[in-house]
Amino acid sequence: MSASITDTKDHAAESAPMRAPNRVKAIMGACSGNLVEWYDFFIYAYTAIYFAASFFPKGDTTSQLLATAGVFAVGFFMRPLGGWIFGWIADTRGRKVSMIISVFMMCAGSLLIAIMPTYETIGVAAPVMLVVARLIQGLSVGAEYGTGATYISEIATPGRRCFYGSFQYFTIIAGQLLALMTVVILQQTLTGEELREWGWRIPFFIGALSSIVVVYLRRAMHETATRKDMSRKDAGSLRGMFKHKRAVALVVAFTIGGSLYFYTFTTYMQKFLVISAGFSPETVSFIMTAALVGFMLCQPLFGLLADRIGIKTHMLMFSGLAMVFVIPLLYSLQSVSNPFTAFLLVFGGLAIASLYTPVAGIVKAELFPPAVRALGVGFPYAVGNAAFGGTAEYVALSLRSQGIEEYFFFYVAAVVTITFIAAMLMPNLSRYGYISGAGEIEERTGLKGCSKPSAARV
Template identity: 55%
Template sequence: MNRQKVTSSISSLSDIQRIKAILGASSGNLVEWFDFYVYSFFSIYFAHIFFPQGDATTQLLQTAGVFAAGFLMRPIGGWLFGYIGDRFGRKKAMLISVYIMCFGSLVIAFLPGYNQIGLFAPILLLVVRMLQGLSVGGEYGASATYMSEIATEGKKGFYSSFHYLTLIGGQLMAVLTVVILQQILDHESLRVWGWRIPFLIGAGLAIVALWLRKSLHETSDENQRTNKNSGSLSYLLRHYWRPFIKVIGISAGGSLTFYTYTTYMQKYLINSVGLDAKTSSMLMTGALLLFMFLQPIAGALSDKIGRKMSMFFFSSGIILFTVPIMVYLTVVNSLTAIFLLISLALMVCSFYTSISGLLKAELFPPQLRALGVGLPYAIGNAIFGGSAEFVALGLKQKGMESSFFWYVTAMGIIVLLISMSLPNKKAVEKL
């Protein structure tokens, strides 16, 4: 199949078919991120199972360390699945990533604790989380590339926003699962066995995602996949090192901000603001629901004002609002005010999340796109996003919690500087 046939096949898709393709691709994205976030949201219930020693903050710090270790596998996943996506097709890469995530969640659901198998419990947990990190690291580049290619010109921002919409949807499903189980089970039941339920749910949902993804249209063609430079890391670093570095920087600041306002925020509300777990979960559920629906709005806006302007709004907002928001959360007494502050933070973040994959995909040619998007994103995401909770909790333990807010602000400055060097839309030549 040549490039003209693939392009013709994609361009001939109706709006309904195109939407089905995007939903099919993003369904696996939703499941992958549901499984990944379930670990973070339920860690307050199972931390003592695998790390029985120490106070609550120490146990959370240890589970956050395992969470960060999963992120460290993302660059390997970004490289491996980027290569697969460029060499063997986006569809194949997305299918394999879901298989791995499903396996990991199933293992965690039945994994014995420290009291049963001793040190093997945290070791096996670490290994499984690293496998899931490999999977998620590969998922981003493949699915972001696919969705940028299946979308129509003039609406790419809108369609590509479904990438993070489903990512947030997976996160929202995870926190909703927390809320529902908190209503059904008492605290002790959740700590003993109830935390295993969401991992079983995630493994089951993966079956549906696999079925949907098998019907996807492939957006790469045979000539592209067999090109000697397709998926070549050395070629990418020699000829596209500038956009490679830019993607690392943008991903570092964007991921750090995203995880600060989502996964870490729940723990911040409990540990620092002083809310109970149920109230924190309810607030985050509402905020994430709003955040999810902001994605297509912000994505469509980027089609009008350009990616560069969207990134300017994001980075400027992070610089101006991070410290005030995090500080005021600890002093306001109204739950409504807390919700509005979190929502403001997430609204600013949506200028980045809605176009995250598309912005990066537009910097690379088709033969290197999955690798060019996936690997530098995974590097920035692993170092700065994956360590967000670990750094924040570590600084809190040392009595320097406010330093973390300034750290996020400093990364916003870096993203602003990089964003100013970006064109609104960049076409790159074919290899």
């Protein structure tokens, strides 16, 4: 009897409403780590054009970039493992513990890249060490997304969840923008030769050192997972997650289209405008900086819009517009010669992405109950992201090397079509989601035959 009373008190204390200042601090803690992690992850993509020759044998620029893109993709393939391990930690030990560990791992990967010797010094061990560093970073990013999306969705106030959720991608973009601005500053202060010899290492040192502030902020975060949910039999387990097979299928379908489209217009666009459109790296950096600033500012605005019109409508608008416009946008960018026109086209593509990014974490968190939410968000997302987002550059560069670059444009459109179909089949989350509604995703989704309704709850 006393144990039951104690459990009830613990649950009540952990579920107690937060005051607005504490809620803001908690979101800052979650988002600061997100910013640092994605800065570290994106700085690799933006400095690859300078360090590619340092870690791989001499050859043409496309071959070296293809090699670095392959290593970039390898980092993505660690994300499912990170989503699985840290989803289990978040669902059984708490969201805060999971997020603190992930920051340390990301910075360890960045520090390793910053100090490692080149191919001329240690030969084949150089690319091997680079792969190891990317594996560590991939594991960390796989942890950060699922736990961060879960935490923000749980701490947000009703009616403002998409607005709060928009700050996850706001900080992802801010991290990417910070990485890009760091490269721009280095381009203005160092010569091209200095950047290739040692200047590219500076951004990785910055990322490694930034973890100190993040850990300090995250130590004060409010824990949203309750002891009751963390102690459930199937908490944080794959068995518990796969009781929600239709939700898993929806997460994968949303992720493959959203991630592929996002990385096409962000990380790959940096190289696409150089090697296909013929702009200089410095010009492309300015184009992408301006486009990403606009994209970042769109996040809270589109988040507020999603709170008004609903997540399902937002997902349909994103996938529908992306499906129709991605091919003409990429064809136009392939032949563009004016930097301002290039900016408008890139920003147009990112504006479409802004219909997905503010709701990306919330839509996935709504599909699972608390005991498997971090795992359910993180693991299927990581699988889809690795298979399609992480390979975006590699697929595009491979097709380009074969002289059929345009096939990539149709590939993106085809994958986004799958996301559009999933959005049509998704139930109304305000009525049937686990956070905002009755928690009847399995019974209401249109994905027939994926699972039995009786298996809908943990």
